[in-house]
Amino acid sequence: MLARLDLSEEEIGLYTAQLAKILEYAAVLNQPDTSEVPPTAHVLPLQNVFREDLVGEHLAPEDVLANAPEKEEGYFKVPRVF
Amino acid sequence: MEGGGFKPVRFYDLTAHRLRELLLRREISAVELCRSVLNRIDEVEGRVKAYITLDREGALRQAAAVDRQLQNGRELPPLAGIPFAIKDNMCLRGLPATCSSRILRNWVPPYDATVVEKLKDQQAVILGKTNLDEFAMGSSTEHSAFFTTRNPWDPKRVPGGSSGGSAAAVAAGTAVCALGSDTGGSIRQPASFCGVVGMKPTYGLVSRYGLVAFASSLDQVGPLTRDVTDCALVLNAICGHDHRDSTSVPKEVPDFTSFLVDDVKGMRIGLPREYFPPGLDDGVRRVVMEAVSVLETLGAHVEETSLPHTGYALPVYYLIAPAEASSNLARYDGVRYGYRAPGSEDVLEMFRASRSRGFGAEVKRRIMLGTYALSAGYYDAYYLKALKVRTLIRRDFDEAFEKFDALLSPTAPETAFAIGAKTEDPIRMYLSDIFTLAANLAGLPGVSVPAGLVAGLPIGVQFIGKPFAEGTLLRMGFAFEQSTGHHRHRPPDTPGGDGS
Amino acid sequence: MNKYEAVIGLEVHVELDTDAKIFCPSSTVFGARHNAQVCPVCLGLPGTLPVLNRKVVEYGIRVALALDCSLARFSKFDRKNYFYPDLPKNYQISQFDLPLAYEGRLDYETDDGARHRCGVVRVHMEEDAGKLIHRAGAANAPPYSLVDYNRTGVPLLEIVSAPDIRSAEEARAYLNELKTVIQYTGVSDCKMEEGSLRCDANVSVRPRGEEILGTKAEIKNLNSFRAVQRALEYEIDRQIGRLEAGQRIVQETRSWDEEKAVTVSMRSKEEAHDYRYFPEPDLVPLVISPSWVEDVRRALPELPQTKRERYLKEFRLPPHDIRVLTASPGLARYFEEGVRLFPEPKAVANWVLGDLSRLLNAAQVKIEDCRVRPADLCDLLRLIGDGTVSGKIAKAVLEEMFTSGKEARTVIAEKGLVQITDAGALKEVVDEVIAGHPDTVQDYRNGKTRALGFLVGQVMKSTGGRANPSLVNDLLKERLG
C-alpha cells in the first residue's frame, strides 16, 4: 500500500465506492482534446530561483528533538527498520 | 452599526482602520482593545468555537508593548495593536500548529511563518490559532479532528471552510482581522458564509513559507476582514517577495490602499455564464444580479461572457490537489514530530498505524485518491490529463481578461448549509467550491465581498482578476461596499439568539 | 567464461562539496555531531519550502561538461515518493524526465593499457537522505534504529552510465577514471569510505554474440573500489552458473555482503517501488542559458586525459609515471609546481612518486596537507645538484623535512649533513681506514679491485655518509698507489 495507510474492511468498502465515483466523475476530462495542450504544473512564469551557497543558522539541538515522539542520545528513535 | 447609540462602544466589532484612528487619538489603548476582544471571546467562544489555541498572555503582552510605543509618541505600523486570528495551519513559534489533525495535535513549530513574521513586524496582537478542516481539506470545518466551528449567524450551520474558524472569529467579533489559506476557495467561501471580506491573492504574491502545505501549486494565504479597506491593509502587510519561497514573485508591490477609490466608471466586468447554471439557488442569483445593477449604476460596463472549460475545473482540482497532498502529507509518519501509534514492532507498521489513526477520513480519502492518480499506469490518464486541462482553464481566463477588468460571480452556490448536511457525500461537499476553485487552478486573485442576506444568512459575490490585479478587485469591492453598506451587517448579537 | 559476456551499467552518486545543502542553508561539513546540522527545511518540518543552491547547478554543469554531456536548456525537479525513516519528507527531491544533462561519455584505460569508452546516459541533481544506526535492544527489548539527519539535503549528482561495461575490471577502471575526472572538476573529494562517492551496479550476462540483453540484477552496498570489482565478479559468475544450470535469472535488487563475499537478494521486481514521480511544485523550472554553460566551461580546469597527453609531450615521462602523477589533481598540481621551479621533470617525478609518496602513504597524509611544499622539495633537489648533500643523505633530509616541516637547508645545517668535499678534511679519515684494514689493503694491492669499494664504504660510514663518495674514491686510490 503506497500511501502507508491501514484501512479497516469498512473503510476500504466506503473508500472504494467513493473513489470509484470520483474517478467516474473525472472521466469527463477525456472530452476536451488535449493532444496539443502543454501541461500546467506551475502557473507562474518564474524560473531560476536560487539561494547562494551560504551557511545559515541551524536549529538549536533542543528544538530539533523537541517534538520527537521518541529520542535517544540526540537521535530520533524508531522501531526496527525491516 | 459602528459605535453609535446608547450602547457602550463595542470595540471588538469595529474595523481595523477605525480602531487605528481611535488608538492614535488615544481614545482607546491597545490593551483595552485586546481586553474587549478577549471579553467577547469569553462571551461567545463557547458557542462559536472558532479557536483551537488562545494565547491571552501573549496577546496582552504585545498590546502593552504597543501602548508603550504610543506613549513614547513612536510612529506605528498600520496594524499595530490590531487583534488578529491565525488559521491553525500557519506556523507561529512556540504555539501549537495542529492543522486540526490528531497527527499534529502536539506539534509546536520552532519557527514563524513569513506571514506571521510580517504580522509581528506590524506589531499586530495575535490572539490565537483558529479551527479548520483537517489540513484545510474541506468546506465546513466539519473535517476538523477536534470540533466543528459554528456559523455566528446561525449555530446550526457551518461557517464554511476550510478557514471557517478565521471567518467565524471575524464575524463574531472574536478577532478584528484574520489570516486564512485558500486552495480551492477556503478563504472566499467561508467569507461568503460568514458575511465578511475574504481575499485569495494571486499565486506567488504572498509567501507560503510556514503555511503547512495542502496542495503546493494552489495554496495561498490571504486576509479575512470586516471591510475592503481592512483587506487592503492586511494584504499590504503580508504580501511581498520572500527568498524562502521559490514560488514567491520578486515584484514591486503597490500600496493597495491607493486603490480604495469610490469609482468604477468605465470599468469592464464580465459575467461568465457558466457561473450561473440553471439550477442556481434563486436567492443567490438575485443577490448577484442586484450587485450587477449596483455596479452598472456606478458606471461599470457589465456584460455576459463565457469560460467554456469551467465544467472541468472540479475534476481537474480533485486530481491535482489530492495528488500534491498525497506527497505533502507523506511526512507525517510519527518519526520526527506528531502522533506516533504505540506498540509497533517495525517501522513500516509504525508508519501505517500512526497515519491510519492520525489522519481523519477526508484526509485519508484524498491521500488515496492522490496516490492513485500518481501511480504508474494512471499518471497520464489522470494527473497529466488534469494538468493539460488546467492549461485550457487558464486560457479561458486569459481570453476573458482581454475584454474585461474583472469577472463577477457568486462566491458559493448557496448560503451556509446545516451542519451534517453534506458529510455523507464527498462530491456534494466538493461542489461547494465550484465557483472558487478555478481561480486557484489559474493562479488568479479573487475576493468575496458581502452582498446582502438571503433568508437572514449572508452571501458574498466574487470578483476574479488578472494576475496581480488585486488593486482592481479592491477598487471594485470598495466602490460596491461604499454604495451598498452590506459589509455593515453583523450577526445577531447573541449566537443562537433572535438577531438584531 | 568465454561463452558469456557481462553487460554492466553503473549508477554513481557523488556528494557535492558545497558549503550549504542543496535546498537550505544548513552546513554540509562531514563529521559534525548528529542532528546538529539541520534546520526546519532539511528536517522536513511542516510548512517549509526548498530553494535551490545556485552552486549545485554550477557544479553539475562542470561535471556534465567534463563528461562531454549535452546540457538541458530546460530542466526541472520532481518528487520521488517513497517511505523510509531517513527521508524526512518521505519524498526525495530529484530529477526525473528532464535531467540537468544527458548523452555524454567517459574514456578510460584498464590496467592492461587497453582503452575503453563508456556512454553516460544522464546526470541529475538530487538531495541526500539521512543515516540510520541499527541497535540491538536491551535484554528483553526489541531491536530499534536511530536516525541522524545531518546528511539530509546534502547535494548529490547521480551519474548513470550506459550499459557499455563488459567486465568487473572495466567497471572498477571506469569508476576510478570517473572519480579522477570529478576530483579534477573540484566539485567533490569522491571518498568512497566517507560515502561521498557511492555506486550501484546493474549487471546481466548473455551468450557472447547475442544482441538481446539478459535479465539484470541491481547490486547495492558497494562501499569500495575493491567491493565493486569483487561483487561484480561474484555476480557474473553466479548468473553464468544459473544459465549453465538451465535456471533463469530473476530481476531483483541484491546486496553485496563484504564479509561473506556474496551478493544476497534484497527484493524482487514485483516488490519494486512505484515512486509516483511528479513535478516538484515548490521549485520553479531551471533554464540553463548557453552563456552560463560557456562561463562554466571557460573556468573548467585541465582534465586528466588532456593532462596525460601534455605530460607525455612536454615531459616525456613513462606512461606509468604519468598515470600515477595524474591520478589525483593534488598530486598533479604538486608535480607541475615542482617542475616549474626545478625544470627536470624526471627528477621531480622520481622524488614525488618515490620517497615523497612513500612518506605520505606511511603517515596517511594528503599531498595537499604535506608540509614539504614543492618549493621545499626543489630546494633539496638543487642542493643535491650542487653537491651540498648526496642523494642518499637527501632521503634522510626529506624525511626530517616531512616530519618537522623545516626547510632543507635548516635540516642539513642542524644535523651537520653537509657533504664533505674538502680533501684535507677527509685525508685523516682515509688514513685511519687504511690503517685499520691492513688485510683489505693487501687484497687491493694484490689486484682485487673490489676491495676498494669496501674501503670507500668504511670511509662513508665513519663520516656518517657525508663524505663525497667520488672524492673518497680518488683519495684512496692516491694513497694506495
Ligand SMILES: [Zn+2]
Ligand atoms: Zn537545513
